[in-house]
Amino acid sequence: xxxxxxxxxxxxxxxxxxxxxxxxxxxxxxxxxxxxxxxxxxxxxxxxxxxxxxxxxxxxxxxxxxxxxxxxxxxxxxxxxxxxxxxxxxxxxxxxxxxxxxxxxxxxxxxxxxxxxxxxxxxxxxxxxxxxxxxxxxxxxxxxxxxxxxxxxxxxxxxxxxxxxxxxxxxxxxxxxxxxxxxxxxxxxxxxxxxxxxxxxxxxxxxxxxxxxxxxxxxxxxxxxxxxxxxxxxxxxxxxxxxxxxxxxxxxxxxxxxxxxxxxxxxxxxxxxxxxxxxxxxxxxxxxxxxxxxxxxxxxxxxxxxxxxxxxxxxxxxxxxxxxxxxxxxxxxxxxxxxxxxxxxxxxxxxxxxxxxxxxxxxxxxxxxxxxxxxxxxxxxxxxxxxxxxxxxxxxxxxxxxxxxxxxxxxxxxxxxxxxxxxxxxxxxxxxxxxxxxxxxx
Amino acid sequence: xxxxxxxxxxxxxxxxxxxxxxxxxxxxxxxxxxxxxxxxxxxxxxxxxxxxxxxxxxxxxxxxxxxxxxxxxxxxxxxxxxxxxxxxxxxxxxxxxxxxxxxxxxxxxxxxxxxxxxxxxxxxxxxxxxxxxxxxxxxxxxxxxxxxxxxxxxxxxxxxxxxxxxxxxxxxxxxxxxxxxxx
Ligand SMILES: Cc1cc2nc3c(=O)[nH]c(=O)nc-3n(C[C@H](O)[C@H](O)[C@H](O)COP(=O)(O)O)c2cc1C
Ligand code: SF4
Ligand code: FES
Numbered sequence: 346x347x348x349x350x351x352x353x354x355x356x357x358x359x360x361x362x363x364x365x366x367x368x369x370x371x372x373x374x375x376x377x378x379x380x381x382x383x384x385x386x387x388x389x390x391x392x393x394x395x396x397x398x399x400x401x402x403x404x405x406x407x408x409x410x411x412x413x414x415x416x417x418x419x420x421x422x423x424x425x426x427x428x429x430x431x432x433x434x435x436x437x438x439x440x441x442x443x444x445x446x447x448x449x450x451x452x453x454x455x456x457x458x459x460x461x462x463x464x465x466x467x468x469x470x471x472x473x474x475x476x477x478x479x480x481x482x483x484x485x486x487x488x489x490x491x492x493x494x495x496x497x498x499x500x501x502x503x504x505x506x507x508x509x510x511x512x513x514x515x516x517x518x519x520x521x522x523x524x525x526x527x528x529x530x531x532x533x534x535x536x537x538x539x540x541x542x543x544x545x546x547x548x549x550x551x552x553x554x555x556x557x558x559x560x561x562x563x564x565x566x567x568x569x570x571x572x573x574x575x576x577x578x579x580x581x582x583x584x585x586x587x588x589x590x591x592x593x594x595x596x597x598x599x600x601x602x603x604x605x606x607x608x609x610x611x612x613x614x615x616x617x618x619x620x621x622x623x624x625x626x627x628x629x630x631x632x633x634x635x636x637x638x639x640x641x642x643x644x645x646x647x648x649x650x651x652x653x654x655x656x657x658x659x660x661x662x663x664x665x666x667x668x669x670x671x672x673x674x675x676x677x678x679x680x681x682x683x684x685x686x687x688x689x690x691x692x693x694x695x696x697x698x699x700x701x702x703x704x705x706x707x708x709x710x711x712x713x714x715x716x717x718x719x720x721x722x723x724x725x726x727x728x729x730x731x732x733x734x735x736x737x738x739x740x741x742x743x744x745x746x747x748x749x750x751x752x753x754x755x756x757x758x759x760x761x762x763x764x765x766x767x768x769x770x771x772x773x774x775x776x777x778x779x780x781x782x783x784x785x786x787x
Numbered sequence: 788x789x790x791x792x793x794x795x796x797x798x799x800x801x802x803x804x805x806x807x808x809x810x811x812x813x814x815x816x817x818x819x820x821x822x823x824x825x826x827x828x829x830x831x832x833x834x835x836x837x838x839x840x841x842x843x844x845x846x847x848x849x850x851x852x853x854x855x856x857x858x859x860x861x862x863x864x865x866x867x868x869x870x871x872x873x874x875x876x877x878x879x880x881x882x883x884x885x886x887x888x889x890x891x892x893x894x895x896x897x898x899x900x901x902x903x904x905x906x907x908x909x910x911x912x913x914x915x916x917x918x919x920x921x922x923x924x925x926x927x928x929x930x931x932x933x934x935x936x937x938x939x940x941x942x943x944x945x946x947x948x949x950x951x952x953x954x955x956x957x958x959x960x961x962x963x964x965x966x967x968x969x970x
Contacts, residue, residue, distance in 0.1 A: 349942075439897045439937040477881045478893075478938050480951040513831045518840055519881035521936065535839030535865075537878040553833050599899040599941035606942050641898060641937075672941070674899050688898045692936050698878075 348446055350604050353623045357582060357593045360566055361609040364450045370485060372492040375453035381498060383569035387461045388506035390572075392423070395465040399568060401576035403583075403591030408433055408524075408561030409640065409670045411658050414568075420548035421466035421558055428468035429552040431533070431559040432459050434475040434482070435517060435524035438640035439692060440672025443595035444562035446607050448475070448482030451566065452489035458565035460499060460510045461572065466558045469509045474529050477518040487514045521696035525744045526559045527551075528698065539698050540744040563595055583657065584613030590657030594671055598624050601631060601677035610656065617652035620675070631677040635761070639669025641689055642749035644756035645682075666756075682761040683768050686753045687715035693750035704747035707738035711754060723769045728758060813856040816849050817842075817864050825864065835865045839875055843882055852883035880935075888924040888931035890969045892916070893948040894957075897937040903944035904958070909934055911962035912947075929969065 348364035363369035369378055387395055400415025421428055432455070436444040448455060455473070463471040473490075475483045490512050493499045503510040515533055517523050523532045527541035530552045551557025571579045583591045590612040596619070599605045603625030610619065620626060620633065627633045636651035637643060644666040646654065654664035661668040676685060694708035711734055714727050735751035742748070758765060817825050828841045842865060846857045853876055855869075862869040876882045883891075892912055896905040909932070913921070916930035924931045940946040943955035947965075954965060 436939045437937055440899050440941055442939050442941050442943075445939050476939065477879070478935075478948060481953060511831075516840065516844060518843065518879035520879050532840065533837060534834065535836035535867075535875065537875055553837075597942055599944060600902045605944070672899075674902075674941070676902055680902050685898050685902060688896075688901050692897050695936055 348607050350606050356609050357611045358609050359570055359593045360595060364446055369451055372496060380453050381457055383573040384457045384461050385504050387572050388464055388504055388508055392465045392467055398576050402571045402579040404567060406561055407563035414564055417558060418466050421556060423467050427555045428466055429555055429557045430463040430466055430468045430471035431552060431557060432473040432565055433529060433559055434473055434562045437476055437521040437524050438670045438672055440599055440674040441640045441670040442597045443607050445482055447562050447566050448486050452485040454566045455562055456489045456493050456512060458568045459512055461568055462565050463510050470511045472533055473514045474533055475516055477516055483516055490514055522698045539700050542743055582611040587659055589659055596671045596673055598673045600675040601628055602675040603628055612657035614656045616654040616656050627677050633675055634678050635676040637674040639667050640672035642752055643667040643669040644752055645760060647760050682757055682764045683719050686757040687719045689753045690715050690750055697746060701742040703738050704742045707734050708750045710734055711750060718765060718768050721768060721771050723772060725769055728765060815860050816846050836867055839865060852886050888929050890930050891950055892932045893935035895938045895946050896934045899941035900944040905945040907959045908945045908957050911959040915963050915966040
C-alpha cells in the first residue's frame, strides 16, 4: 500500500498488505495471517522443485539488476559442499526505502523467505546483512529470528522437517558500497567493504569462499507467496504482452511529490497515472520537471518521458532508463538540476571504495567540476571534460558504482544542457577570447 | 569511505585522540557477560574475523567510540592485528575514532532529501545545538551534528538519526523542540 498513506485502489498489495498493521509483526500475528505455511510446505519439498517453481514464476531480483531469481538459484547444485545464503538488506541507493518498510512491518515475512531460500539452494546457514543505520528494522528482524528459533521454526530441526536452517542477522556500519554483493561478503567476513573482482562468481566462491547465493529483501520476501500460491498465480501480475516482467513491485516515491511513500503495483503500470493519481502529482502550484525512476544510479527522465513510461524492466529500457531498485525521485520546477546532479556526484565520490583509479579520481573530479559549474565558475570546456571523464568511468571498473556516478551527469547534460549552459554563461570571470579560454583546473 | 563530516564540503575538523592518558589503565570491554555475548556471536561464523563488525559495535555501544586501546583489545580477542582492525574501522562511517557529543545528530542531505529542504534542517540544528560547525562537538559536550548520505528513508524527508533513533520528516521549525528534549 502507499504507506504511510492508505492503499490506493489501483495498487496490488501482496508484500505491502500489512504495512501499517503492527499485529503482523509478531510471530502469532504472522501465523494468524497464514505465515510460515509456505516454509512448512517448502521444507517438505525437494530443493530442485522449488528452484523450478521460482524459475517458472518469472520472478526477477528486486535489488537493482533484475537477474532471474530461479536461474540464480539453479547455479546451486547438491554437490555436498557448504553453501550460504546472503540476504542483502543494505538498502542505501538514494531514493529507495522499500526494504526498510518490509522489515519494519513484516519481519517474519522476510525470515520465512530467507529460510525457504536457504533450503532451496542447499544451504543450512543464511545471513541477513542489514545496513548499520537501520536500527529499527534491525531490532524487528532480530526479534523475529529469536522468536522463530524459540518456536522451532529455525534451528537444527526446522519446523520438524529434520533439516537444519540457521539464520543470523549481521549489522553493517555505514558504507553504500556494501550493498554490492561481493563487498557485502567481504564486510560480513570482517573486512573492508571492497568489491571483489569477478570471476569467480559468488555461486562458485562467495562468502567464506563457499558457493553463495545473494538476494535482495524484496526478492526473498516474495518467494513464500509464490510457493504457497503457485507460479501461475504470480504470472497474472504484469502486462499480457510482456512475459519478461512478471509480478508486483514496490516503488518508493520521494522528492517533490504530494504523497511520498511506498506503492506496490503490478509490473507494467503506466508511470503517468502512477505519478499523478496514486502519488497525487506535484505539490500544489508546482510542476514536475524531472524524474529519476529507479534509484539514483539510473538515467534521468524529463517529465514527458516519465509520464509516457511503462513501469517494468523492458518499459524502462524503452524509455532510455532502467527499473533499478524502484526508487522514484521527483524534481519539480523549483529545482536547479546542476545543483542536484552535483549533489548526486558528491554522494558517489563519498561512497567510492577507492580501489579503482577511474572511480576514485573520476568521482572526485566530476564532483569538483559539477560544483564549480554550480557556483557559477564553470567554463564551456567543462561540459566536454565531464563527458570525457564519464566515458573513462564507464565499463572499466571492478563494480558499477563508477558508472553510476557518470549516469546522472551524462543524462542530465543531454536533457538539461540549457541549465548547465545558463550557469556557465553567468560566469563573468570567464575570458571569452576565441580559441583561447581557461584550461579546466580539474 | 568516510572523507569527513560534511557532505557539502564544509570544514573537516576532528579532535585528536584523547586516549593517550597512560596513567589511566584501559578497562577491557570483553569480560563477564560481554565476553559471553561475544562467544555467542563467534559461534555464528566459521572464522573469528567475521565477528569483527559485531565486536566493534559492542565496543562503541559500551564506550561511545573506538579508541586505539580498544582496537588493540578487539585485535587480541579475535587473533588479528591492531593495524588490520584500524583499517576496517576507518572504512566504515559509523564507527567513531574520536569521542563525540552525547547526542550524535546525523541529517541526511542527499538529493531526494536535499530537494525537500534538508540543508535548512542542518542549519537549524547547528544553530540550536550551539555546534560551531559540522563535526564539532558543542562546548557543553551534548551535541555533534554531521551531514550523512541517504539514510534509506527518503519518503520521510528529512530523516534525522539521533544516536540510534530515527526522527522522520523533520522540518526546520521542529528543530528547537527536538533539541530541547535532548538532555
Ligand atoms: C554499488 C552497488 C550498490 C548496491 N546496493 C544494493 C543494495 O543496497 N541492496 C540490494 O539488494 N542490492 C544492491 N546492489 C545489487 C547487488 O549487488 C545484487 O545484485 C543484489 O543484491 C542481488 O539480489 P537480487 O537478485 O535479489 O536483486 C548494489 C549493487 C551495486 C553495484
Ligand atoms: S568502481 Fe568504485 S566502488 Fe566499485 S570497486 Fe571500483 S573503486 Fe570501488
Ligand atoms: S536521500 Fe535522505 S534518506 Fe534517502
